[in-house]
Amino acid sequence: MPRTRDPGARQRVLDSARDLICDVGPRAVTVDEIAAAAGVGKQTIYRWWPSKSAVILDALIELTDPAPSRLPDGTYEAMRLQMRRMAALFASRNGQLIRELVANAQVDPNLAEDFRRRFFAHQRVRGAETLAAGVARGELRADLDIDHALDLLYAPLWLRLLIGHRPTNPAAADRLLALSWPALANDNPVPAPRRQSMKPSAHDHRHLP
Amino acid sequence: MPRTRDPGARQRVLDSARDLICDVGPRAVTVDEIAAAAGVGKQTIYRWWPSKSAVILDALIELTDPAPSRLPDGTYEAMRLQMRRMAALFASRNGQLIRELVANAQVDPNLAEDFRRRFFAHQRVRGAETLAAGVARGELRADLDIDHALDLLYAPLWLRLLIGHRPTNPAAADRLLALSWPALANDNPVPAPRRQSMKPSAHDHRHLP
DNA sequence: TCCAACCAGAGACTCCCAGTCTCGTAATCG
DNA sequence: CGATTACGAGACTGGGAGTCTCTGGTTGGA
Incomplete structure (x- = not known):
């Protein structure tokens, strides 16, 4: 009965994280930037991943x-x-x-x-x-x-x-x-x-x- | 004519950095802790080393x-x-x-x-x-x-x-x-x-x- | 139709820490 | 003795990870 997870948001987060890190280099990228680039609230990231690194690992594995x-x-x-x-x-x-x-x-x-x-x-x-x-x-x-x-x-x-x-x-x-x-x-x-x-x-x- | 660098301070900083990092593990150690353990002002560390990592590198090389x-x-x-x-x-x-x-x-x-x-x-x-x-x-x-x-x-x-x-x-x-x-x-x-x-x-x- | 449950974006907020600045003090040398 | 500089102590700044809150939207069941 509740609203379900938005798969588009997941994908946009992973894509944005990958692009930003590959372009700007590691550690120069903040979670806020990833969220903004993905058009996603910061909390949405922390709802589905335990940490910034977990996002990057998923992006890499994909x-x-x-x-x-x-x-x-x-x-x-x-x-x-x-x-x-x-x-x-x-x-x-x-x-x-x-x-x-x-x-x-x-x-x-x-x-x-x-x-x-x-x-x-x-x-x-x-x-x-x-x-x-x-x-x-x-x-x-x-x-x-x-x-x-x-x-x-x-x-x-x-x-x-x-x-x-x-x-x-x-x-x-x-x-x-x-x-x-x-x-x-x-x-x-x-x-x-x-x-x-x-x-x-x-x-x-x-x-x- | 000025006061000269205190070699004891240098050594205490390197020793404290080494001990703390080896015991507590990396990144769990802050510059303030190193300074406190060495009985040294924080500024004394930044007077002689450009960054925390530079201290650790010197401690390792020693x-x-x-x-x-x-x-x-x-x-x-x-x-x-x-x-x-x-x-x-x-x-x-x-x-x-x-x-x-x-x-x-x-x-x-x-x-x-x-x-x-x-x-x-x-x-x-x-x-x-x-x-x-x-x-x-x-x-x-x-x-x-x-x-x-x-x-x-x-x-x-x-x-x-x-x-x-x-x-x-x-x-x-x-x-x-x-x-x-x-x-x-x-x-x-x-x-x-x-x-x-x-x-x-x-x-x-x-x-x- | 309405409601419960939960997702979403936005952004304010806390906490932590590297690095800077300021102070009063103590060496060292001319 | 006085100019100069290092020293310990600690307040301060800036930035980023992770949390909290708010408002709104979407789903499925009654």
């Missing part, structure tokens, strides 16, 4: 959800594509959203937990599947620790986003994968047949933007 | 400076020690200082630049020396890109500190180094003689806290 597109067959190329996607996200305007969230997560344990569960872990699932498939096919070492391998592959990109000591772009993803590959690949192709074309080719080294 | 102790000869063991030291720092109370600084650096570009120059880069210098020596001795691949290799080795520890998806401890450092090693080591010992005892031994794998 961006990256709808992409279960097909991956290449080879483990190397599949990982390369996934790392390139992550690098592109980090380098895009939307990288600002992630930086803001990680910054606030250092202070707010609840946010940290949400961020890990709803964004960070979610990002890793497909990578874990790819690596597991690679192990099953004998392209990767049989004793590979998937979680540590994911850290190895993804962490340098994260670090560049958060520290800014180097750019985060697809070329960086390529170089990092090429560098790490020998640590993951199966040195002794036990019964496994061909894994020739999957290995990094020479031109993957040494020519960056 | 901790990690005086440790140019000798490293083992083997490249593997030297890197292992350095990674373990970093892991221990991250896991200690002082890891809070770093988290706070990285969080604020996402918002404050000047702080980000200072943090990179005065802490982050400084940390990497010795690692770079170790790797370069390893290349020179033929233990590591001749075409190794030192900067990327440092990212590979250190970034997973940083990521654990900042995201918190896994613990940051010496055992983790060991496992990450053992995992990455094949990506760095020289597969073709060209003219290089023995590099036997430097390689990870079997017990370095698979037994964590």
Whole structure:
């Protein structure tokens, strides 16, 4: 019998938050500005989200959800594509959203937990599947620790986003994968047949933007 | 002819900042509390440091400076020690200082630049020396890109500190180094003689806290 | 038709904290 | 001794997160 939630308002809040933060940069954006840009009362935001960071997390998740597109067959190329996607996200305007969230997560344990569960872990699932498939096919070492391998592959990109000591772009993803590959690949192709074309080719080294 | 800076005050400010942040956690600590704990006027803090973050950065740097102790000869063991030291720092109370600084650096570009120059880069210098020596001795691949290799080795520890998806401890450092090693080591010992005892031994794998 | 329940936008309000300003005092040097 | 400057103490400003209040609108049931 009561009035129900306005889905348009929800969407306008998320869109405004995303646009403002990506343009102006993190922390320079206030909740009042988001509310004004969305044409929404401040209380409407706090009715549906517990904090400003929760809004930003939802805005970020909305961006990256709808992409279960097909991956290449080879483990190397599949990982390369996934790392390139992550690098592109980090380098895009939307990288600002992630930086803001990680910054606030250092202070707010609840946010940290949400961020890990709803964004960070979610990002890793497909990578874990790819690596597991690679192990099953004998392209990767049989004793590979998937979680540590994911850290190895993804962490340098994260670090560049958060520290800014180097750019985060697809070329960086390529170089990092090429560098790490020998640590993951199966040195002794036990019964496994061909894994020739999957290995990094020479031109993957040494020519960056 | 004027009164000079009180070095005791400087030290008390840094000590109080460190203690409070390590105990209470980042952002829960205000400048007023630091000043009160140090028995110092607030203005004295702002006379010598441009911001709260600058105080914390100095407090952090003071901790990690005086440790140019000798490293083992083997490249593997030297890197292992350095990674373990970093892991221990991250896991200690002082890891809070770093988290706070990285969080604020996402918002404050000047702080980000200072943090990179005065802490982050400084940390990497010795690692770079170790790797370069390893290349020179033929233990590591001749075409190794030192900067990327440092990212590979250190970034997973940083990521654990900042995201918190896994613990940051010496055992983790060991496992990450053992995992990455094949990506760095020289597969073709060209003219290089023995590099036997430097390689990870079997017990370095698979037994964590 | 009317009413209860709850949503909405608008904006005033409280609380907190980084950073500034002011004061009276105490060193230091010429 | 007097000019100069640091010092501790604490009042003050500005801005932003989150809350409260008000008025109005929309829904579904009696």
